[in-house]
Amino acid sequence: MINGQAADGISSLDRGLLYGDGVFESIGVEAGQPRFWLRHLARLAAGCERLGIPQPEGERLLEESRLVISGVNRGVLKIIVTRGCTGRGYRPTNDAIPTRIIQLHPWPDDTGTCHGSGVRVRLCRQRLGHNPALAGIKHLNRLEQVLARGEWADPGIHEGLLLDGHGCLVEGTMSNLFLIRDRVLMTPDLSRCGVAGILRTVVMELAAKVPMPLQIRALGLDDLRGADEVFLTNSLIGIWPVIAVEDRPYRRGTLTCRLQELLKDLSSDGDAWLN
Amino acid sequence: MINGQAADGISSLDRGLLYGDGVFESIGVEAGQPRFWLRHLARLAAGCERLGIPQPEGERLLEESRLVISGVNRGVLKIIVTRGCTGRGYRPTNDAIPTRIIQLHPWPDDTGTCHGSGVRVRLCRQRLGHNPALAGIKHLNRLEQVLARGEWADPGIHEGLLLDGHGCLVEGTMSNLFLIRDRVLMTPDLSRCGVAGILRTVVMELAAKVPMPLQIRALGLDDLRGADEVFLTNSLIGIWPVIAVEDRPYRRGTLTCRLQELLKDLSSDGDAWLN
Numbered sequence: 428m429i430n431g432q433a434a435d436g437i438s439s440l441d442r443g444l445l446y447g448d449g450v451f452e453s454i455g456v457e458a459g460q461p462r463f464w465l466r467h468l469a470r471l472a473a474g475c476e477r478l479g480i481p482q483p484e485g486e487r488l489l490e491e492s493r494l495v496i497s498g499v500n501r502g503v504l505k506i507i508v509t510r511g512c513t514g515r516g517y518r519p520t521n522d523a524i525p526t527r528i529i530q531l532h533p534w535p536d537d538t539g540t541c542h543g544s545g546v547r548v549r550l551c552r553q554r555l556g557h558n559p560a561l562a563g564i565k566h567l568n569r570l571e572q573v574l575a576r577g578e579w580a581d582p583g584i585h586e587g588l589l590l591d592g593h594g595c596l597v598e599g600t601m602s603n604l605f606l607i608r609d610r611v612l613m614t615p616d617l618s619r620c621g622v623a624g625i626l627r628t629v630v631m632e633l634a635a636k637v638p639m640p641l642q643i644r645a646l647g648l649d650d651l652r653g654a655d656e657v658f659l660t661n662s663l664i665g666i667w668p669v670i671a672v673e674d675r676p677y678r679r680g681t682l683t684c685r686l687q688e689l690l691k692d693l694s695s696d697g698d699a700w701l702n
Numbered sequence: 703m704i705n706g707q708a709a710d711g712i713s714s715l716d717r718g719l720l721y722g723d724g725v726f727e728s729i730g731v732e733a734g735q736p737r738f739w740l741r742h743l744a745r746l747a748a749g750c751e752r753l754g755i756p757q758p759e760g761e762r763l764l765e766e767s768r769l770v771i772s773g774v775n776r777g778v779l780k781i782i783v784t785r786g787c788t789g790r791g792y793r794p795t796n797d798a799i800p801t802r803i804i805q806l807h808p809w810p811d812d813t814g815t816c817h818g819s820g821v822r823v824r825l826c827r828q829r830l831g832h833n834p835a836l837a838g839i840k841h842l843n844r845l846e847q848v849l850a851r852g853e854w855a856d857p858g859i860h861e862g863l864l865l866d867g868h869g870c871l872v873e874g875t876m877s878n879l880f881l882i883r884d885r886v887l888m889t890p891d892l893s894r895c896g897v898a899g900i901l902r903t904v905v906m907e908l909a910a911k912v913p914m915p916l917q918i919r920a921l922g923l924d925d926l927r928g929a930d931e932v933f934l935t936n937s938l939i940g941i942w943p944v945i946a947v948e949d950r951p952y953r954r955g956t957l958t959c960r961l962q963e964l965l966k967d968l969s970s971d972g973d974a975w976l977n
């Protein structure tokens with residue numbers, strides 16, 4: 428659905444295509460409901476605000492999303508908002524009408540089994556450039572992730588970790604990274620690059636229920652090597668325990684399991700879907 | 703024209719939209735001919751190779767471009783090549799068929815008069831992130847340029863200069879930067895960020911005809927302040943003398959004029975259009 432109409436094509440003059448000038452959300456749909464809707468909507472709005480794109484009305488997005496997921500039990504709802512079409516050139520003029528694209532995709536195959544068995548992870552050669560103005564938001568400039576994900580084809584490797592140019596850990600190609608050491612939960616600071624995932628925030632909130640202290644800070648490869656437990660998060664996979672990064676094995680530890688349980692409890696609360 | 707067909711819409715599943723996963727060229731058309739065609743084609747091919755996108759055949763692109771510019775004397779030919787549509791996720795699989803988009807746009811209004819009168823330029827707050835894997839090529843991830851160009855609306859300011867995170871000068875939002883000091887031509891090294899413009903290369907070649915020595919190196923604000931002459935280049939504007947960067951005035955110097963003359967001579971050689 429595009430701008431409220433059943434369609435699957437956009438103008439080749441849309442700035443989403445020309446410059447990656449827009450933002451997106453990938454939202455898990457379970458039991459016919461978009462999970463963490465309000466959180467996704469808030470990040471989408473924050474991304475639009477950062478880029479100076481007029482925010483689409485939340486009510487309208489929800490209404491159109493409900494039409495797209497109508498009759499579907501489980502899937503992935505993707506919402507893209509671009510600045511729309513304007514005259515030539517990079518300048519973001521005020522006269523553009525944003526483009527709303529709402530798509531439904533099948534649920535990815537392998538998310539479920541990895542919760543118990545854990546995943547193997549590699550370190551990517553590709554580095555993330557610093558860009559504080561774009562850090563945190565889920566914008567459409569994703570070539571760094573594309574190049575990083577192109578580094579491996581082995582289906583036994585589920586994710587690759589990305590460092591920035593200073594050697595600081597940032598995130599996975601499609602997930603956020605958490606380390607646990609001495610019962611302290613740690614996740615990289617994302618003020619210079621990276622995407623602030625919805626599940627990342629949810630897990631940070633759940634940490635208070637364990638309880639365990641939380642540190643958001645610069646983390647390097649030494650922190651990774653020294654961690655007792657490592658896990659990855661995103662809106663579709665939930666929490667994936669990491670059982671190896673390159674040659675370094677990890678075990679799916681008790682605190683990771685505890686966070687998975689708390690997330691499951693949260694997920695079984697119907698009201699949480701929309702929050 | 704899209705993939706050889708008269709059309710102006712693309713699939714909303716195209717990776718060019720989803721991730722900015724592609725490259726583009728903006729080519730000046732004069733006297734009905736695409737200027738510096740082979741150079742643009744070579745950069746497009748280099749960009750595709752860097753991203754692992756199969757290169758479209760040059761002959762086919764030329765044929766389709768000729769159809770699009772048929773009957774047009776002057777304009778801007780834009781060629782976009784994306785990785786096309788694949789399954790979900792960042793992974794660049796081998797099964798995608800690239801999308802070729804060929805558009806014709808009107809020639810920008812103010813390129814001509816600025817050759818003589820020169821342009822005023824500002825320093826942008828936006829910084830360019832380092833990304834050696836993407837540096838030099840003209841890919842579709844252009845949010846840094848969009849944000850930079852959004853910093854000013856004053857039509858008396860024609861361009862903004864961008865620094866990287868280390869305070870090194872890189873380029874303008876839509877142009878490359880040259881400084882002249884003591885008859886030495888200098889332009890920023892683009893191995894970590896920036897677009898290696900076609901006119902940048904042409905001007906570097908013309909420098910040998912002046913003759914004047916050329917330095918490609920790290921350049922900072924001190925170099926800019928200390929320069930005798932400053933100018934900007936791109937395929938559409940040619941060479942724009944800079945007469946001010948913020949409060950620092952410059953004069954349109956003799957060497958800039960000489961390079962403009964040499965470029966004009968080159969441009970009046972019909973064979974040069976296709977080279």
